[in-house]
Amino acid sequence: xxxxxxxxxxxxxxxxxxxxxxxxxxxxxxxxxxxxxxxxxxxxxxxxxxxxxxxxxxxxxxxxxxxxxxxxxxxxxxxxxxxxxxxxxxxxxxxxxxxxxxxxxxxxxxxxxxxxxxxxxxxxxxxxxxxxxxxxxxxxxxxxxxxxxxxxxxxxxxxxxxxxxxxxxxxxxxxxxxxxxxxxxxxxxxxxxxxxxxxxxxxxxxxxxxxxxxxxxxxxxxxxxxxxxxxxxxxxxxxxxxxxxxxxxxxxxxxxxxxxxxxxxxxxxxxxxxxxxxxxxxxxxxxxxxxxxxxxxxxxxxxxxxxxxxxxxxxxxxxxxxxxxxxxxxxxxxxxxxxxxxxxxxxxxxxx
Amino acid sequence: xxxxxxxxxxxxxxxxxxxxxxxxxxxxxxxxxxxxxxxxxxxxxxxxxxxxxxxxxxxxxxxxxxxxxxxxxxxxxxxxxxxxxxxxxxxxxxxxxxxxxxxxxxxxxxxxxxxxxxxxxxxxxxxxxxxxxxxxxxxxxxxxxxxxxxxxxxxxxxxxxxxxxxxxxxxxxxxxxxxxxxxxxxxxxxxxxxxxxxxxxxxxxxxxxxxxxxxxxxxxxxxxxxxxxxxxxxxxxxxxxx
Numbered sequence: 129x130x131x132x133x134x135x136x137x138x139x140x141x142x143x144x145x146x147x148x149x150x151x152x153x154x155x156x157x158x159x160x161x162x163x164x165x166x167x168x169x170x171x172x173x174x175x176x177x178x179x180x181x182x183x184x185x186x187x188x189x190x191x192x193x194x195x196x197x198x199x200x201x202x203x204x205x206x207x208x209x210x211x212x213x214x215x216x217x218x219x220x221x222x223x224x225x226x227x228x229x230x231x232x233x234x235x236x237x238x239x240x241x242x243x244x245x246x247x248x249x250x251x252x253x254x255x256x257x258x259x260x261x262x263x264x265x266x267x268x269x270x271x272x273x274x275x276x277x278x279x280x281x282x283x284x285x286x287x288x289x290x291x292x293x294x295x296x297x298x299x300x301x302x303x304x305x306x307x308x309x310x311x312x313x314x315x316x317x318x319x320x321x322x323x324x325x326x327x328x329x330x331x332x333x334x335x336x337x338x339x340x341x342x343x344x345x346x347x348x349x350x351x352x353x354x355x356x357x358x359x360x361x362x363x364x365x366x367x368x369x370x371x372x373x374x375x376x377x378x379x380x381x382x383x384x385x386x387x388x389x390x391x392x393x394x395x396x397x398x399x400x401x402x403x404x405x406x407x408x409x410x411x412x413x414x415x416x417x418x419x420x421x422x423x424x425x426x427x428x429x430x431x432x433x434x435x436x437x438x439x440x441x442x443x444x445x446x447x448x449x450x451x452x453x454x455x456x457x458x459x460x461x462x463x464x465x466x467x468x469x470x471x472x473x474x475x476x477x478x479x480x
Numbered sequence: 481x482x483x484x485x486x487x488x489x490x491x492x493x494x495x496x497x498x499x500x501x502x503x504x505x506x507x508x509x510x511x512x513x514x515x516x517x518x519x520x521x522x523x524x525x526x527x528x529x530x531x532x533x534x535x536x537x538x539x540x541x542x543x544x545x546x547x548x549x550x551x552x553x554x555x556x557x558x559x560x561x562x563x564x565x566x567x568x569x570x571x572x573x574x575x576x577x578x579x580x581x582x583x584x585x586x587x588x589x590x591x592x593x594x595x596x597x598x599x600x601x602x603x604x605x606x607x608x609x610x611x612x613x614x615x616x617x618x619x620x621x622x623x624x625x626x627x628x629x630x631x632x633x634x635x636x637x638x639x640x641x642x643x644x645x646x647x648x649x650x651x652x653x654x655x656x657x658x659x660x661x662x663x664x665x666x667x668x669x670x671x672x673x674x675x676x677x678x679x680x681x682x683x684x685x686x687x688x689x690x691x692x693x694x695x696x697x698x699x700x701x702x703x704x705x706x707x708x709x710x711x712x713x714x715x716x717x718x719x720x721x722x
Contacts, residue, residue, distance in 0.1 A: 152562055177563045183587035190551035190584070194558025197545045198525075199565075202558070220548050230694045327559060329566050331522035337537045339528075339546040379646070 138163035139228025144279030149315035151177035152195035153201035159301035160231035189217030199326035201282035205231035219258030225341025227286035233302035244463030250440035272306035369417035488512035499700025503691030531573035550581025555589035592649030610696035
């Protein structure tokens with residue numbers, strides 16, 4: 129068993145990426161994710177990978193487009209305002225069916241906002257974000273260990289489905305240090321042999337074209353239907369969530385990422401007092417884990433959605449439950465974080 | 481008997497969508513001939529722009545990528561850094577390279593990426609229907625400069641090749657023209673050198689090609705060629721810039 133080491137979430141994400149075989153990183157500075165590119169700048173040369181500080185977020189995401197087209201496991205990272213700039217490239221990556229991993233260490237918005245943790249980019253990540261009918265796979269780690277581990281999954285899913293995968297963290301997760309255990313696993317960085325579509329020069333085969341443009345009438349609709357079938361498969365196979373005490377819970381807290389840790393403390397404390405509370409923590413935000421919402425569906429059950437936003441995941445919970453149970457909400461954003469006390473007070477009001 | 485002319489292997493035997501008198505077909509062919517002559521068809525990776533040449537990959541017969549409008553040199557950077565053994569070039573128009581993609585262009589050049597850039601300057605946006613380009617000449621009428629380009633409203637034609645020549649990491653820049661057969665032969669020599677530089681690991685090389693757009697210059701093809709020689713070349717003199 130390897131020994132534990134102390135790392136920030138940002139560093140753990142970077143190390144996880146390297147071990148998952150990522151050999152290309154391009155990014156542009158923005159707080160609160162700057163430890164991530166700094167770590168990559170040191171680590172990439174050690175594994176003969178490429179690190180580029182790009183001239184802009186647009187530059188970075190399009191370098192990732194090229195690196196992925198050329199067969200590398202490639203990633204970029206940013207925080208909320210920078211993610212807005214990357215949306216063009218993410219749409220093209222989805223449209224060209226390229227794998228890529230994009231990390232968003234969310235901060236407060238809208239606009240320049242501030243550098244405090246937030247979860248206000250849920251809509252941007254789980255809806256298309258950029259233009260066109262597409263989805264990115266969205267993974268939401270809630271601790272540093274999980275942030276590290278989900279990088280393996282993110283690259284594997286991105287490759288498997290040839291689609292962008294977003295790690296949706298927040299400033300708290302990115303900046304926080306926790307002891308984590310690194311796995312002994314190191315993925316083979318060169319996955320070209322599995323990627324017959326990559327641009328390598330057309331030696332011994334007909335030319336490969338990486339594109340998202342379909343000019344002949346009907347072709348784009350056909351391509352969109354292909355994408356939709358892919359998204360359906362992802363929805364059927366890739367939902368992930370953690371749950372606590374769903375069997376008999378009457379009040380079920382729903383939270384993801386850093387927020388879920390605070391919610392989990394509340395659930396554990398109230399359980400000690402015999403209260404029938406439970407927790408759903410979505411790990412995949414897209415596909416949204418619908419299977420988590422099949423327990424105790426009755427008008428007497430409350431789902432309490434808690435977010436560092438003013439109600440974004442709330443919409444997915446409501447769509448999933450579809451009126452079969454009551455849905456309540458508690459949220460703060462712009463630097464505010466719902467505390468255990470806030471949650472306890474909200475639960476008291478529901479229980480009365 | 482010696483064979484002196486044939487269809488380039490790197491050019492698909494299909495009709496193009498280009499207008500009568502357009503320069504893109506000539507530029508595509510020159511690239512295909514050079515790729516054949518340098519024996520790099522199985523190593524080359526082209527990056528197509530957004531603009532009239534958006535489907536250049538339907539005409540070239542080797543590996544290609546699209547790039548979002550203006551981002552060709554960012555995409556090329558990603559490809560070349562991952563696969564330095566390949567020969568990577570971008571093919572971009574004036575709007576792509578010198579307006580929406582200026583940032584990507586300048587920084588790829590300043591990093592000295594070892595790639596080849598083919599820059600088509602026809603002083604107008606063709607694909608979107610004839611709007612003002614950064615290289616539109618003073619007085620030139622476009623759909624967005626109906627009275628002609630004016631300094632006080634639109635500024636001057638942007639000479640991005642001269643700007644790029646200031647950067648120490650840029651190794652070769654030449655401006656050529658497609659207005660006559662002798663000039664086309666010179667254009668081919670320049671493009672070939674820009675590819676050879678990459679093969680020899682010399683660094684960032686760019687060829688700006690003055691190319692006719694009779695449709696949006698609103699003139700017959702022959703007159704468009706004369707216009708390059710008599711008007712456009714006064715603003716954009718041809719020859720080696722660096």
